[in-house]
Amino acid sequence: MRxxxxxxxxxxxVMLAYQWENYMGLVGNFAFLLLFSALWSALLRxxxxxxxxxxxxxxxxxxxxxxxxxxxxxxxxxFRMGDVALELAxxxxxxxxxxxxxxxxxxxxxxxxxxxxxxxxxxxxxxLPDWPQFGFFLLSAGLAWxxxxxxxxGITLISLWTTYFDQAHQILxxxxxxxxxxxVPLWYMPPALAAIATYTPFPGMFxxxxxxxxxxxxxxxxxxxxxxxxxxxxxSLLILYGIWLGGVRKMTVMGG
Amino acid sequence: xxxxxxxxxxxxxxxxxxxxxxxFNFFAQVFSxxxxxxxxxxxxxxxxxxxxxxxxxxxxEVILFYALAILAWGFxxxxxxxxxSFEDQIRExxxxxxxxxxxxxxxxxxxxxxxxAGTGQLVFSIAAFLWATxxxxxxxxxxxxxxxxxxxxxxxLILGAALVTVSALGFFTRRTYTFYWSLVFPARQxxxxxxxxxxxxxxxxxxxxxxxxxxxxxxxxxxxxxxADLPWPLLAxxxxxxxxxxxxxxxGLWCLGLRSYVGAGS
Numbered sequence: 001m002r003x004x005x006x007x008x009x010x011x012x013x014v015m016l017a018y019q020w021e022n023y024m025g026l027v028g029n030f031a032f033l034l035l036f037s038a039l040w041s042a043l044l045r046x047x048x049x050x051x052x053x054x055x056x057x058x059x060x061x062x063x064x065x066x067x068x069x070x071x072x073x074x075x076x077x078x079f080r081m082g083d084v085a086l087e088l089a090x091x092x093x094x095x096x097x098x099x100x101x102x103x104x105x106x107x108x109x110x111x112x113x114x115x116x117x118x119x120x121x122x123x124x125x126x127x128l129p130d131w132p133q134f135g136f137f138l139l140s141a142g143l144a145w146x147x148x149x150x151x152x153x154g155i156t157l158i159s160l161w162t163t164y165f166d167q168a169h170q171i172l173x174x175x176x177x178x179x180x181x182x183x184v185p186l187w188y189m190p191p192a193l194a195a196i197a198t199y200t201p202f203p204g205m206f207x208x209x210x211x212x213x214x215x216x217x218x219x220x221x222x223x224x225x226x227x228x229x230x231x232x233x234x235x236s237l238l239i240l241y242g243i244w245l246g247g248v249r250k251m252t253v254m255g256g
Numbered sequence: 257x258x259x260x261x262x263x264x265x266x267x268x269x270x271x272x273x274x275x276x277x278x279x280f281n282f283f284a285q286v287f288s289x290x291x292x293x294x295x296x297x298x299x300x301x302x303x304x305x306x307x308x309x310x311x312x313x314x315x316x317e318v319i320l321f322y323a324l325a326i327l328a329w330g331f332x333x334x335x336x337x338x339x340x341s342f343e344d345q346i347r348e349x350x351x352x353x354x355x356x357x358x359x360x361x362x363x364x365x366x367x368x369x370x371x372x373a374g375t376g377q378l379v380f381s382i383a384a385f386l387w388a389t390x391x392x393x394x395x396x397x398x399x400x401x402x403x404x405x406x407x408x409x410x411x412x413l414i415l416g417a418a419l420v421t422v423s424a425l426g427f428f429t430r431r432t433y434t435f436y437w438s439l440v441f442p443a444r445q446x447x448x449x450x451x452x453x454x455x456x457x458x459x460x461x462x463x464x465x466x467x468x469x470x471x472x473x474x475x476x477x478x479x480x481x482x483x484a485d486l487p488w489p490l491l492a493x494x495x496x497x498x499x500x501x502x503x504x505x506x507x508g509l510w511c512l513g514l515r516s517y518v519g520a521g522s
Contacts, residue, residue, distance in 0.1 A: 021431075021434050025437075025438055027439060028437060032442055034454070035442070038454045038455075042311045043307045170289070171291055175295075183296065188303065
């Protein structure tokens with residue numbers, strides 16, 4: 001655990017060196033916030049309660065984007081250059097190091113984003129949920145990070161087998177885009193698909209924490225969603241380790 | 257000019273041949289790009305199915321906006337998308353090669369990508385466009401077809417101008433990815449939906465500042481015979497002109513950047 005904490009601190013230091021990218025990323029966040037808030041305001045014009053809930057949902061959704069950002073292309077680039085041989089020589093497995101690094105970076109991204117989001121949230125009239133609900137949100141956001149990071153790092157490790165990892169990455173992006181609730185929350189999906197999506201890992205990557213924050217999931221519903229999310233967080237870690245261990249056995253380093 | 261064009265065609269032809277040496281990769285890329293856009297398309301159709309319309313626009317009309325935007329993007333990706341990674345060329349010193357060859361460096365930069373790289377976007381956008389125009393009951397006339405051609409060229413130039421500007425900023429800041437992902441990408445997403453859902457300020461910005469509204473919002477009014485609904489119907493016919501002006505301005509900025517270029521490490 002101490003080693004993992006050291007990796008997180010290292011990731012934080014790395015991110016602290018990239019201020020410009022971080023602040024420019026906020027411009028993108030607020031453009032998306034503008035898009036989604038305008039869209040949902042237009043769609044829910046006759047229902048102020050649902051409108052307020054959706055504004056809160058899209059607001060926290062953009063902050064979550066900073067929290068779950070995983071620059072896995074850097075990892076794939078290292079593999080392409082043959083650096084994977086060096087990775088194997090290190091005394092700590094690659095997934096642990098990458099997850100620690102990404103967590104550290106994400107913490108800094110969120111801390112940097114918070115003042116701007118607080119100001120925008122104030123202007124938008126976003127209200128924080130009460131304490132137990134906010135606790136559920138924090139827990140859910142933590143689990144969302146585990147699912148996102150594990151699945152995206154896992155899919156990148158496919159590059160230990162094949163150079164076509166980009167395509168696999170895009171398929172995951174597609175599934176996440178459709179079923180995570182990023183574009184359309186589960187409430188507004190066709191009911192049959194929403195029912196299926198509930199049991200996939202994708203809502204746990206975005207919808208569950210955003211819906212808990214906005215008050216769309218409360219009480220027993222929130223606990224049930226958290227339980228599914230926790231199962232998928234464990235499952236995603238297992239998938240990541242399965243791909244890593246299988247890939248290490250399979251791969252051949254150039255010249256080897 | 258003709259010599260540059262000939263060189264450009266020869267170079268991109270070679271790029272296309274090189275890309276087709278990796279056929280499986282190419283088709284996998286086409287498939288995955290179609291899947292990516294299909295995701296947004298599905299989300300859009302769920303919304304419009306559920307709510308019927310968005311600010312007075314029906315499902316098929318909203319999908320027409322989306323299809324027009326993706327159609328233009330398909331052309332822009334085919335011709336200009338590699339400009340997003342221009343910072344790599346600057347950082348690794350690869351761009352210096354273009355300065356010692358007897359051909360305009362800009363042409364060499366443009367020729368650095370296979371023109372079939374945007375096939376996935378093009379295939380999807382054409383299918384979505386045909387579906388949307390069919391559903392929206394667009395009545396095709398020779399004039400409308402000619403208009404569509406002008407819109408396609410103008411829109412590709414507008415998006416191309418944005419990407420050329422991103423690469424020009426690379427000369428001054430050594431960064432291009434950040435500008436694309438933080439500014440151009442979100443702005444492109446904004447026009448996937450009808451412009452009238454946004455405030456007047458945003459509508460003005462997307463018309464004058466970053467003129468992406470000319471890619472789909474204004475042209476869709478003509479295709480749907482609703483140009484008279486616009487405050488200035490003339491806006492619906494300006495896409496080719498806006499494209500040429502935007503591209504010329506972006507090229508001017510690029511030339512300015514080239515003058516101040518110093519190789520990495522110098």
